[in-house]
Amino acid sequence: MRLNSYDDFTPLKEIVVGTADGYVDRILDLSFDMFISDNVSGTRGYYPSISTWRDSAERRDRNTPHRLALKERFLSELVEDVEGIAAALTSLGVTVHRPMAIDPDLRRVTTPAWDAAVAPPLNVRDITLVLGDELIETPPTLRNRYFETHFLKPVFMDYFRQGARWSVMPRPLMTDASFDPGNDNAAPNIEVPDNPQPSPYDTGLEPLIDAANCLRLGRDLVVNISNENHALACDWLERHLEGRLRVHRMHKLTQSHIDSVVVPLRPGTLLLRSPEVADFLPKALRTWDVIVPPAPTVDDYPQYENGDPIPPSPYIDLNVLSVDEETVMVNDACKTLVATLEARGFTVVPVRHRHRRLFGGGFHCYTLDTVRTGGAENYLD
Template identity: 45%
Template sequence: MVSTYNEWDPLEEVIVGSAKNYVSHDRELSFDVFFHENLFRSDWAYPRLQQATGKPIDQRAWQIASRYTEELAEDVEQLAQTISSFGVRVHRPIELPADPEPIAGFGWQAPPIPALNLRDNTLIVGSEIIETPPAIRSRYLETRLLAKLYAEFFEEGATWTTMPRPVLTDMSFDLSYARDTETSLGGPTEVIEEPHAGPYDVGVEMILDGAQALRLGRDIIVNVANENHRKGYEWLRRHLEPKHRVHMVYRMSDNHIDSMILALRPGVFLARHDGIRDLMPERFKNWKYIVPPPPDAASFPCYDDGDLVLTSPYIDLNVLSLSPDHVLVNQDCIGLIRTLEGEGFGVTPVQHRHRRLFGGGFHCFTLDTVRRGGLVDYTE
């Protein structure tokens, strides 16, 4: 039965995503808003991306080179095999078919992508599966590729909840974070185009990814960077309290928290930089913060102007804990591996070449459903 309260208890069951038929990115407003901060080349934002909202789907597609998609699929399958080799039961989503029909909402259409970054659209707290309100239109039906598994878990006793689904018109999005970074990044950042009003608008909506939440037993920390997130945080707080304490941190990142900070065991965080301590709730500032050396540029493939880079070089902090003493880490991230080994962790290196093109690491690609252990207050 589904049961997982934190990021480190011994892993017994997990869902590993699918990369099958991930062939392009849909360049439209919701995609641009979500990835705005990370549309960079080197240290300089680049204005070469042509805005495409309102154009037909086939004209909006940013094609991904086939060798990258093939190598991604190889790496994901290797990840699943590696996790299974530790005796963990591995579940898989339904594979996205080739050339799927577009999905649609009121006033928009989008091509679906596979259920790869599973952590984004689902948050599991204890025995409850919570489907979160998606931020990107092409991912609106992504959890339907997981619905068969969720139905099985429900029959086994899990609670299955869906947060309110957004309409995702242009006017649904709070653009304040993107607007702020347009002036603060210091480079020729591409401006987010103006949203268009329509008959289905309901105002700024609840939008929140599961990867914005850090589960620490009774405490759950949620990163909030805009009004969409604040509404989602407020729903989670009302829904989960008083059994859980739900804390808000403000603008630790543009959205996801799991390449900024992850908990490796009680009292120990893996963090991008020590300044993250100052953003955390008071009760967690006295935990140990392990800060690895900055990413080595040589550990990433070289891409050209036909390749859309979606994440920062810190994506490799996105590790997966198999237990409080053992983690899976990208084999190319030598500095991180040595740091964790120096702190007494067992490390299994796993290949993941194109993490910057597909927006996720090992924590993103997996959704733990069973970890041995119960609900604990780690601040007592």
């Protein structure tokens, strides 16, 4: 089919599901420090921040034989669960596309300004924005994801041959000086960069944004702006989409991604992390019906003995995937969320996803819907 995806809730026909194959370890550099900052709720959750963990005994002991054996087990279970997500979507009649495999010998990549480990294309939602008949590769906010869209090229080429537009936002140099360190510009609780260094390639702040900062609603695109990097990227989107889509700026709802904070389940209904989220939304969205499930507790997640920092929000299980306006894929461990949605008339498809907080990402993160039946509808007027 031709590329066509304007929203997250009309009937789903085709989707890309990421892969966890080749996942080695979490990157630890300035770009990671900046990314894991917590959200506007003012709490860091149930796990230590990167600055606390950086000098801890847990970090020094993280590669003991026992720890490595645990990591191998968790990675194996992550691969199993991602494959289960793909199988569940196929069983629902959705055509599933997959990224190309990463050569096992490809461990690091190098640019003129830095080098980094290679991340597998797992959270494919983050790095590509699908707007109608256009693929837009976004400038990544983590260095180890810089070339991640390369592993999606065969899928993108197929859609391009069928008539899709294909754009790439400006590729950043991503030196330490590229990142907005916060101050008065960024969302609260931003992590302090660890010893940023000058580079001969410094150009100052650059456009940096993940597609998961954006909410797609037919002819409207809502963009969460939490720092100057996001604002510059939004400038590009506004100019690029002028005359085709309307871009709305939403300020400092979270430090970055919003798809575990505000989720449109169908026209007129939003799934929200908390009632306060509505205060940040465009005025037209504040009139929609709201579903707010009970807040998660520490007992709702697997516990890990190694004390590693956990980047995702404790609300990661709100990262659901709608198959259509009545059917929602939800983590099978989230009994309260399942009951909440069923009570509101939704059909829930429970699917296993065990280590969502350890490795990051939910069903929406791990997928990129490329064909839905909806069009450039006007949901905000």
